[in-house]
Amino acid sequence: MYDVVIVGAGPAGLTAAIYCVRSGLKAIIVGKVVGGQAAEASLIENYPGFKSIAGFELTSRMAEQVEELGVSIVGDEVVGVKEEDGLFKVRTSWSGELRCRALILAIGAEPRRLGVKGEEEFRGKGVSYCAVCDGPLFRGKRVAVVGGGNSALDAALYLSSLAEVVYLIHRRRQFRAVKALVDKVDGRSNIVKLLGKSPVEIGGDRLVEWIKVRDVETGVEEKIEVKGVFIEIGRAVNSDFLRGFVDLDEYGQIVVDQLCRTSRRGVFAAGDATTIPYKQVVIAAGEGAKAALSAYEYLSSRG
Numbered sequence: 001m002y003d004v005v006i007v008g009a010g011p012a013g014l015t016a017a018i019y020c021v022r023s024g025l026k027a028i029i030v031g032k033v034v035g036g037q038a039a040e041a042s043l044i045e046n047y048p049g050f051k052s053i054a055g056f057e058l059t060s061r062m063a064e065q066v067e068e069l070g071v072s073i074v075g076d077e078v079v080g081v082k083e084e085d086g087l088f089k090v091r092t093s094w095s096g097e098l099r100c101r102a103l104i105l106a107i108g109a110e111p112r113r114l115g116v117k118g119e120e121e122f123r124g125k126g127v128s129y130c131a132v133c134d135g136p137l138f139r140g141k142r143v144a145v146v147g148g149g150n151s152a153l154d155a156a157l158y159l160s161s162l163a164e165v166v167y168l169i170h171r172r173r174q175f176r177a178v179k180a181l182v183d184k185v186d187g188r189s190n191i192v193k194l195l196g197k198s199p200v201e202i203g204g205d206r207l208v209e210w211i212k213v214r215d216v217e218t219g220v221e222e223k224i225e226v227k228g229v230f231i232e233i234g235r236a237v238n239s240d241f242l243r244g245f246v247d248l249d250e251y252g253q254i255v256v257d258q259l260c261r262t263s264r265r266g267v268f269a270a271g272d273a274t275t276i277p278y279k280q281v282v283i284a285a286g287e288g289a290k291a292a293l294s295a296y297e298y299l300s301s302r303g
Contacts, residue, residue: 001099002026004295005090007078008106010036011281012271012288014062016104019292021069025299029066029073030092035059036108037272038281041133042124047282058281078107080241088266101302102266102295105242105254106288109235109272109279114146118202119231126208131155131230132280135162138228144169144211146199147232153181155232160188167224171198171216194224202229237273249275260291268294 004020006013009031020027033039041055050058063073080091081103090098111129113119119127128134131145135158143163145156148170156168168185173196175182185191197213200221204210210223237252247255247263254269256262256276262269270287272279 001087001101002028003100003299004028004102004104004292005030005088005098005100006104006106007031007081007090008036008108008271008273009034009063009073010106010108010271010284011038011059011062012108012284012291013104013106014059014066015285015288016106016270016292016295017066017071018069019289020104020295021071023292023296025292025296027071028098029071030076030078030090030095030098031073032075032077034063034073034075037110038284040124041130041281043137044133044281045136046133046280055281078241081245083245083264083266102299103268104288104291104295105246105262105267105269105273106271106284106291107238107254107273109237109253111231112234112236114199114231114233116199116201118204122202122204122208122229125206126204126227127202127229127231129231130279131158131232134228134230135159138163140164141227142225143167143228143230144224144226145230145232146170147234148172148175148177149232149234150177150181151234152232153177153185155230156191157181157184157188159230160191163228164190166191167194167211167226168192169194169197169199169211169213172196199229235272235279239273259294260287261294266298268292268298 003025004027006029039059076092076095088103142165144167201212214221239252256274260268268291270291271284
C-alpha cells in the first residue's frame with residue numbers, strides 16, 4: 001500500500017512525486033505518457049533555469065529525478081477510483097489495483113484539435129496550441145488564431161503585441177467571448193477579424209506558410225499567408241472516470257481550492273485538469289508541489 005498514488009506523469013504529477021518523497025511519503029505515479037502534453041512542446045522558453053529547452057528533454061529530466069528518488073512510474077491508464085474503508089483504490093487498465101491513503105489527480109488536459117488537413121503534419125512546425133509558450137517565436141510575423149471564445153481572444157491580444165498581423169478566424173458571425181475582450185480586440189489595429197470563416201487546411205513546405213479558410217455561407221475559399229497558426233478552441237479533460245467521485249465543472253475540470261483540495265477529503269488535484277487558470281508548465285509544477293504538501297498535511301493530521 002502507498003501513502004499517495006499520483007495519477008498522471010506530466011509536470012504536475014512528477015513534481016508532486018518529488019515533494020511527496022521529500023516529505024517522507026511512499027508514492028507511486030501512474031500515467032500513460034511520461035511528460036504529458038509538455039513533452040510534445042518543441043521548445044519551452046519560459047521555464048526558469050532554461051533559456052530554451054525541448055519539452056521532451058525538460059520532462060525527461062523531471063522523470064529521471066523522480067526515479068532517482070525511488071518513485072516508480074507505471075506506464076498505464078487509470079480507469080476507475082473509489083474510496084472504501086478509509087482507503088482509496090485505484091484501478092488501472094492492466095497493472096491491477098493500487099491502494100493508498102491519499103490521492104493526487106494530475107491527469108492533464110489536451111487541446112482540442114481542428115481536425116483539418118495539415119494540422120498534425122505541421123504541429124510544432126508553426127501549428128501551436130499555446131500562444132504564451134510559442135508566441136515569441138513569431139515576433140514580427142503574420143499569424144492566425146482560430147477560435148471565438150475567451151481563450152482565442154486572449155491569445156490574439158497577446159500575439160498582437162508580438163506579431164505584425166494577427167488574423168482572428170471564427171466560424172460564426174459573432175464572438176462568444178465576453179464583451180470586454182471583444183472591445184479590446186476591436187481596439188487593436190493589427191488584429192484582422194475573419195468572421196464566418198472556417199479553416200479547411202494548413203499548408204507549407206517544411207514549416208507553416210498558409211492557412212486556407214472557407215466562407216460558411218458562400219463556400220468561397222481563400223489562402224491567407226501566415227507563419228504560425230494558434231488553435232484556441234478549448235481543452236479536453238479526460239475526467240469521465242471521476243464523475244461522482246469529485247466535483248467537476250461544466251468543462252470536466254476538477255474543482256479545487258487554493259490548496260489543491262477537491263470536494264472529497266484526502267483527494268487533491270493539480271495541473272491543467274483543474275479549475276486553476278493559466279495552463280503553463282511552470283504553474284502545473286507549482287500546483288503539483290502544493291498538492292503534495294497538502295496531502296502531507298492531510299496524512300499528518302490523521303496520524
